[in-house]
Structure formats: structure tokens, C-alpha cells
Amino acid sequence: MTATVLQSVDDTTMRFAQNELSHYLRKMLPENSQDPAQASIRLVLNKDPHQDELDHVRITMEEGQGKIEGNHPVVVLIGVYQLLHHFGARFVRPGRNNEVIPSITMDVFNQPFSYDHKASYKHRGVCIEGADSVENIMQFIDWLPKIGFNTFFVQFENPYTFFKRWYTHEFNSYWDKGTFTNAMVEKMSRQVDEAIATRGLKHHRVGHGWTGEVLGYSSKFGWESGLRLPEEKEKFVAEVNGKRALIDGTPILTSLDFSNPVVIPKMSDVVVQYAEQHPEVDYLHVWLSDANNNICECEQCRKELPADQYVRFLNYLDQELTAHHLNTKICFLLYHELLFAPAKEKIKNPERFTMMFAPISRTFEKSYADVNYTQDIPAPAVYKRNQTTLPTTLEENLSFLFDWQKGFKGDSFVYDYPLGRAHYGDLGYMNISRIISRDVKYLSHLHLHGYISCQELRAGFPTTFPNYVMGQTLWDKETNFEDLRQEYFEAAYGKSTYPAVVKYLQKVSDDSSSDYFNAIGPRVSEQMSKRYQRIVAEARDFLPVIRVALSEVTGTQKKNWEVLDYHRQSTQKLAQALSWLADGQTDRAEAEWQEFVDFIKLNEKFYQPYLDVYRIIEVATNYAGFKYRDAPVQE
Template sequence: MRITRPGVAMKDRGKRHLPRRILVGAECAPPERLAACELHEHLKLLGIDAPVVEADRADRRDDASICLGAALLPARATDALARVRDDGFLLYRRSDTIHVAARLPRGVLFGCYQYLESLGVRWPEPGQPAELTQRTFELPTRPAAGVDNPDFRTRGNNCYCPTNARDLQTTLETIEWLTRQRCNLHSLLRGDTPTLTAFDEFWYATADVVHQRGCELALGSHLTWPGLLMYEDRDLFEKHPEYFPLRDGQRQPTGPYGPPVHYGPDAIASRTGSGISLCVSNPKVVALVVRNLRKFLDAHPEIDVMGLWPPDTKWEGCECAKCRKLVQPDRMWSNIPHHDNQWRATSDHLAHLIGQVAAGIKKSHSKVRVLSWGWCTTEPAPRNVTPEGRFQFDHFLLPCYTHPLDSDRCLNHHIHPEALKTWAKTKNVDLGWIFAGVGFTTVMAEYPFAWLIKRNVEFIRQIGGRAVTTCQEIGEAANRSARGDMTDHYMFSACGVNYFAMARLGWKTDTPLEELYRDYAETRFGQAAGALITDYYEQIIERYEAWEHSQPTEDFYDVWGGSEIRCRPGWEVLLDLLTEDMIARARELLETAHRRARRKLHKQRVQSERNVFEHTVRMRKIFKIHQARQKLEEAGLTEESQKLARAQRKILADAKRIDLPKHHAETMIAGDKSWIESMWL
């Protein structure tokens, strides 16, 4: 672990209660042992070399120790500890002795991070050393006041499973950073690796780091349904076609989109497509999936949460009579009021299958939770089926980045509010929400959307949601697609503030956004520049609240099979939100912040922020020309449109000369065309 020493003397810290020893129980859990190590290393920032000492409650302790774990907690504090829930913690001081205790081992780790933050310690970004800031606060002096519980039980991160040493390093650094921000679930999407086979050293290394912190490790894939069905028999379709979905009058072993492929436990999503449904009404199918899942979990005890995601399409399930009965009467709908492309809701199919599978492993693998996702056809809550077993259902709602989830004006998610409320009330379902921000940032900077995140997290908590997750999609896809192209944290300058806000709001939803902005900005850019960066972030809030765009775009996009028309695609919102006045103001703030930043490292980070913003400004120019070209082509003025296209390419070439860690515009989606070229050129 690297520690930055900015030269802040102890006397400048004010009256802090600094320990001379770090006491742990002799039989403490690995996360508590890690907490002691984290304290030992980070206290060196303050010139304190506190040894880690094993002790018990009967040991004599001086008045300058930090005591970790319930085993060292004074009897008078046990009532306060009883009020701690989930992975919350108890943190307080009595004289110069600090106590950190929790119900779960990772709660002690979180409590130690809170204590370090009280001393001004912060972590500016993944893979970078801790720094000492002026942002300090006092600890409670009474146990009753030291209870700190999270608002959401699960605060997750979803990313691609690393497939090489470079991406492994990125993934581990991100897990470390997010855990310090109080995330407790790390889900690895096996998109470029076999779904249920060939688990390599990168998988196990990631699992070890997650478990060292006491967090949950989840396996995620859109191919687990057919993978588990054919776990021991890849030729199952030839023997039992009735186990597979009936479509167009025939049983089919392939997905509804893409080339014919043969699914199975060794299928790779990036090569085979987006998965298939099953004949979920067939009890033999459910029994086989449950039996194979038990065998799989026996072979993989490192998995804490099993992701049983539906196909990544507008799937309509099996059409056999029994499966059709589950969804009768049909709910044919579109998430765009005036759009005529509709599909059948299949949330009853999902609840029927996942609920039975969750119930089927409850006794054999009682500590394993089941997690499923949903979007498009599973947006309406189940109406005919009550899940048999309990599972977490994370709604992967592709936001328009203009309206919060509870808005009734959004053309993309106009049914979300009532649908989410119904899901939250569904028996045996723990509702979660996934912020799918990063997938839309491959063409530009993701201007801080923390305002929208906060509104959405508040709504999810209000209706009884239990989980919030950031879909980061770390790791570069093998085929250079937009999916997961985040190697080396190249998106952190654009998205880091949103990751930070999402994690912290999952712990304390009522935290003022301005406080989060300032904490993050002063951590990354220093106190002098941090205030200006905070103003840069906050100028978007006023614009958001005044700008209620509710008209469809002129371009209709199909995003991940989500919908053919959107209130506002993520890559267009910022470009339309920015005005010339805002651009001028942002440049002024960033330039002044760069000038006032005192340390070289802080100047470099401000410059990176400036570079990302200037890239975004150029993307805005390309987009505006694209809109003008549309009107010219509608009028039959093709030659004039081509002249503007040449202007777009010059701007794109200029954007590529901006110094960015990895250029956003280089992301490939088809052939030799970049995302920008495919959409706007």
C-alpha cells in the first residue's frame, strides 16, 4: 500500500485522538485483521506507527488504543451494538480509547474507514495512494450515538470478469476503492469467459480479494439458465427438446436474435449471443436446474451470490400452453406511449423460475443468495406468480438522464414508478436498482449526474428497495466493443464522482449532494482547487432542474435491445444540456482550479478533467452538425450534408489529439467504425 505524505504536521490536525496501539481479538475474522492492517498503514500519514496487538477484554489497555471487534467492546456498549444492523458499525471514543465493533466482520472494516476519514484520510481514486486532507470530524463520545447503519443492505458493483493480468489489476484496485466507499457486493460478469466452466487464476484472485474484505462475490451471466440446464449434458436438446422454449411452433435451443448457436455451461456470451429462455412451466426443467446448481455451487464455494439473469434481449419466453398460461392475460406493452412496437411482459416467467430455484437451494446452500436482473419485458411486476423462494431482483432500467425514476414525464420510463412500487411489494423479492451510467460514456465525458443518482436512490429507498448497484463494466472486451472498455481506469475522470456518490448514498441516502461533491473534489484536487471543481459540478444541478425535456429524439436507437425510441439517449443528454454560457463558465472554473492547485498531482488531475471536458465540447459540435445534416437530408440536400460531414471529421480528428488515457472515440462497435462514426457520421 502506498501512502502519500503531503507534509501536514500533526499539530495542524487539531485535537485528534490518535492511538498508540491497535488491538484485535486473537481469533478475529480476516476483514477485522485487514482493518487493523489498514489502520496501521494509514496512521503513518500522521506520523503514528501503531503496532497491531492481539488482546481480549480482560487485558489491561492504556488510554491510547483503538479496539477492534465485539470481543473487545466494554459491557456498557453492548446495548448500542444490539442496534447495529446488516454491515453497520459502532464507532465511538471514550477518552483516548476508540472502539469499533459490528455484527459482521466487514462492518468493523467500514468502521475503521470511517475513523480514518475522521482524521482526514481519503482515497482519491482506484490504484492511487491515500492522501491527507483538511476534512476532519469528531467522533461520538457515547456508544448510543456511535451506531451507524446503512440505508441499503446491498451496495453493489457490477463489472466484467478479468481475463488478463492488466485487467485483474484494474479490477482489484477498483474493488479496494469501492469497499473503502462502503460497497459490499462485487459481481463479476462472465462475458468473455465460459459461463460455468474454466474458472482461472484471475477469477480466484478476485474472489480472494473480495472475501478478504468480508464482501460478497457474485457470479453474473445472461447464459446461466441454459448453462445450468445443460450443465452435465450438452446434447440435452436432442434428448429432451421439451425442456427448451417453444417459439414459432418449434422447440428451439438458440436465442431469438443472432446466429444459431449451441448454448451450454461453456458458452461465452461475447461469441454466442444473449441467451435463451427455458420452458419454465416444466417441473422437470426446474428440478434439473436446481440439481445442477447445487453441484455447481458445491464446486464453487467462493460464490456468495448466484446471478441467474434472463436473456439480454426483449425475450418473450416459451410459448407452450402452460408457459403462456403463466402470463395470461397478455400484457402487451411498449415503454413508449406513442410507439407501436410492443412485446409481452415475462416477469411472471422469471418469478416462477427464479423463485423455485431459490427455494430449491435454500437448505443445501443456505448462505448463497440468488440475484436476477430485469428490464424491457420484465419491467412490469409479476401479476400471476408469487415467487416460492426469496431472491434479489435488480431492475436494470436504462435511464434517459433527463428525468428521475419517479417522473411521469419521461417517454422512456413512463411506467417505472408504479412498476417499481409493485416490484418492491412483491413477496419474497428484494428490489434493487442498477445505475447503468458507464455504458453511455464511450463517446464523451459523463458530466456529473450525481443529482439524478441521488433522486433515484431516494425514490428506491422510499418505496422499500433493498439494493443499489453501479454497473461499471470494468475490463476491456476482447472484440473491442463498447462493452466493458474501461481498462486502466480511463473513465474515472469522467465517472468517478458518480461512483463515489452512488456508494455513499447507498449508505446514507440523505447526505447532501453538495457535501458529496465537496468531499470528492477536495480529495482529488486539493482544498484550493476543490471548491472550484465543486462549483463546476454543481452548475449542472440548476440546469437539470430547469430543463424538463420530454420530447422524443429525432434519431431512434435500439440500445441493448431496450427500446426503439428514447426520451433521451445517455450520449445526447449532456450535449443538449450544455449551453455556450455553461461551457464558458466551466472553462473558467477549470482554468482557475488548475492555476490554484498547489501540488503537481492535483494539477495533473485538474488537467485531466479539463481534457475530458474539452473532448465533450467537441462531441457536442459533432452532434449539433449531425442534427443539421438530418434536416438537410430530409430536404434532399445530400451534397450540403456531405460538406458538413467533412467538418465533423475534422472536429473528430481534433478531439483525438486531446490527451486522454484512452480515447473515448476509439471504441469500436462494428467493423472499422467507431461509435461516433456509426451514430453521427
């Protein structure tokens, strides 16, 4: 009993797709059968330069003969996983040991099946954040096409910052700090690049860091701080409060003086050189500094909006890339001061550029679909140099997007943050999942062509349902949220027991608040204090359900129940700390917060893939209001 897989062209991703389909069919089909039946599945790459850019897959299966056809190699790979999904496979978390792979018979190949689908959106991706091992990144990249994504974005020149946080165990002194060298990073970075290329994923790169590159600081070191600017480079740096210096000693936070005639050519040269050396990068992100209220205040710069200077630079960069015969796509950013649209300048060659809308301070208690677009969109705020306050409402954020769209009609997507820090406030992950679903479904109404999630890769606590919803809905925006919920939780927790999990996590979500955790709204709130107390009780009362389930399930489902129990225990501590915080009892809140932090630090070695300990501590101390970060180990 065999299933033969053939692919039409000799291409790395096509070979990988062939191997993947063969691998999973071997796992699904019974062994040592004497049945001579055979099936043949052909993988066909059909590139048509006249087709639109949307990924398009066709699958047919009849009388033992099948074909998976796609217009890009990654689409054929996604088609492989779509066929496996049809056969009952469920990829509920990153990592092969977290998959639910059913047994099938050769009869399935004789049952007619037809699937013809164009992806709902062009851009469907994730951008790295948090603290990550190379295994975390590799498993996450492997997971992306299995749930419909086609894009991975590596911030900076390489993932140095994200590796450093993990391999030096920043914020977790219960781990010994291991060896960490640039040579290690270079080797692991090559592995990441190869994983992206093998799967044919769209490769996005860099982002912030170009301003530091102009000053001689490598973007690979991310938010490196404690540096001092040489005197001869001060003329390139923004004048802020009468000084020209690195902001907080950090190049990535520092703006440039774009009225200096040397700055635009110098920054353009850096970008062009990178593009020449990295043809594997499909979309090169060229952003300015990663801070607000640090724009140059010199006499010449005061005459223009930051966005006018930015667009002038982008047009110059386009000319230089063209002169060097480079077709690299450039992503430009609407973020901080650059939310304010230019008053005079316009992008001259829209085909070169993709506009990225990054509403980093938005609420996630509400979806784009909830906005009253006929009444509630205000006029964009008036720019006041170095006096901006980031908008929290969707209406304010969207007013900036719509203003930019008046002058730019080209390719665009939203760069959003539901799993970058908002998810820590939704302790059950259910409401943030529904917001993601509704946001994604509404993107076409906003004339946006997709979504890249800036997020922790270890965002699986208690589940990876938010990412599952994101990928599947970006692939097909008609996907029903309730159907996805049943599919995911039944696979992850078992057919008879998953409804109890859904009910419990929904209660936890309903009493949570992403806004409260992320410093939107008052810090003292009797209502929030009571809601967090209810979560403590809900988590405590769910223990008997977990005990029964753990005695009945096996394999992947057993691991998911174990993670859920660990989540239940830690949630009791975190919710209690948040309850004290909302009640104004800061000393009791800090004590309970320390209990929570110690608990997750001590358990990180057992549950590392599921919760980013570094990042939740960072977000909670920067936003939620807790003061404790890390402490030396007590001997």
C-alpha cells in the first residue's frame, strides 16, 4: 500500500514539499499491508506572469490520482498541508511532536476531492520578537505554511538581539548564563535563512537600525545601549533640546538631521549596499528610529514634517536602487511621528514600495470591524514637534492611515501587535483570538493587502489558538471563527473534553483586560480588581477537570493538558497580583507579582516553548505597573 509523490520541477521548495507529503503519508498509512493499491500525487508549479499576485492553489483527487498545483513554490507547499488537513491532520503548535496525525486508508485517495482557492490576502506573516532559541525560530518557521502563512520577518541584520535574550537568560537568574558569541549567532542566523528559503517563504528583513548604521553602529545589535557618539558624527544626529547625541546612548532610538545634505545619500548608500549583498531578501524594511519625540529641532528641520523628509529620502533611495539594477521591494513605516502624513512630498514610484501601517499603541478590546466609519473617524491630529502622544483608539489610529492613503495607493499591509504584548492581558487568549479574526476579515475594507504580526514566537500560553486563527483566516477570510475554535480545541484537547476547556478559557478571557495590562485606562479600578478575583476562583475551580483529563488522554493532547494546568497555576498568581494592583494595594501586588515571576522562572526549563518569560516580565514592568524584574539567586 503506497502513495507516490512526484514534483514537476527541480526546485528546493518543491523538493521539500515532496518530502513533507511523503513523510506525513507514511505516518498516516498503515504499515506492512499486502494491499497492492497505489496512489500517485503530482506537485505542479505553474508560474504565470500574467496572474495576479495572490497565492492560488488547486487540488484534485480522484481514483487514486491527485494533483496539487500552485503559482509559487510556497503555495504548492501550503497546498500539501491543505491536503493533509483534508485527511485530518492538525498542526496545533510549532514542532512535529505537537501535531495530531490520524491514521487513514488508501480508500481516501479514491474519494473525489477538489479544492481551488486564492488566498484572501497577499501578505500573511509573522515578525520575530521576544527571547528565542534557534529551535524556537526553526520550529515556528516550519509551522507557518502549515497554517496558511507565507511570510517571515527577521528584524535587524540578524536575530542577534532575540538570541541574546534567550542564550544569556536575561531576566532569569535561575539559569546559568551560557556561552554566547557572534560566531554562534552567525551560524544560527544562517540556519534561519535556510529555513525561510527552503519553504519559499517571503523574506522580510531589518526594519529599525538604519539610522544607527549611518553613524557606524550595526543594526544586528538591536537596542544596544550605553554608547557614546564620537564628536565627528554629531553633525549627522538630530538636535534635541539643544544637543546632538545618542538618545539614551542607544543608536536605534536616535534620529538623524535630514536637513544635512550628507545624511540622505549616506543612508541610501547603506541600504543599497545591503540590498546588493542580500538578494535573498524579498522585502527590505527601511524605517527610522524606534522612539518618538526625538525628531531634529534644528532651524531647517523645523520647516518640514518628518514624513516629508522621509518620503524625500525614499524617493532618493528608489533612484539609487534603480541605478544599481536592484528590484528589491522597500517597506516604509507609519509609526510614531511618521503616522502624520506628508504635506508636500509623494512617493514617485509606488511599484517599488509597500506601505506598512503600525498602530502599536492601539486597543485590542475592539476590532477594526467595530468602528463607526461614517461618524467616528476624526480629522488627523496636528503634528507638534516632539510633543506627540501615541493614539490608543482605533479611530485615531485609522485617521492617520486614511490620511496617508490619500497620497499613496500602492501595496500595503497592517503590522499589528496582538501577540506582541496585548495577549498577556488576555489570560485566556479567547477574546484576542476573536479580535484577530474580525480584524483580518475587515482588512480589505481598509484597502490593506494583508497582515504581519509583530510578536513573540513563544506565544502559546495557554494555547496557540490566536496564531492558528490568524494564519487560517489570512489564508481564507471566509473561515468561520466558531468552526476554527472547534477544530483547534478538539484536536488539542480531545473530542469529549474540549468543550470544558473552551468554556473555562472564555470565562478567563471575559474577566481579563488587554488594555489594563498595557496601561490603557486607570490603574486603580474596583471593577477590574473584582474581575481578576473571579479569574483566581475560575482557575482554582478548574483543577478537577484537569485531573480527570490527564488520566484519560495521551500524546499531544496530554502535553496540552499539562501546559493548561501549568497555565492555571500561574494564572492564579498573576490574576491575584493584578487584583491587588487594581485595588491600589501596591505592596501586596508586588509581593504576589514576585511569587508569579519566581514560579515562571523556575518552571521555564519545563515549559520554555510556551511562555516567553523574558517578554512577559518586560511588558508587565514597562506597562502594567509592576516594579520587580529579576533578582540574584539566593545561595
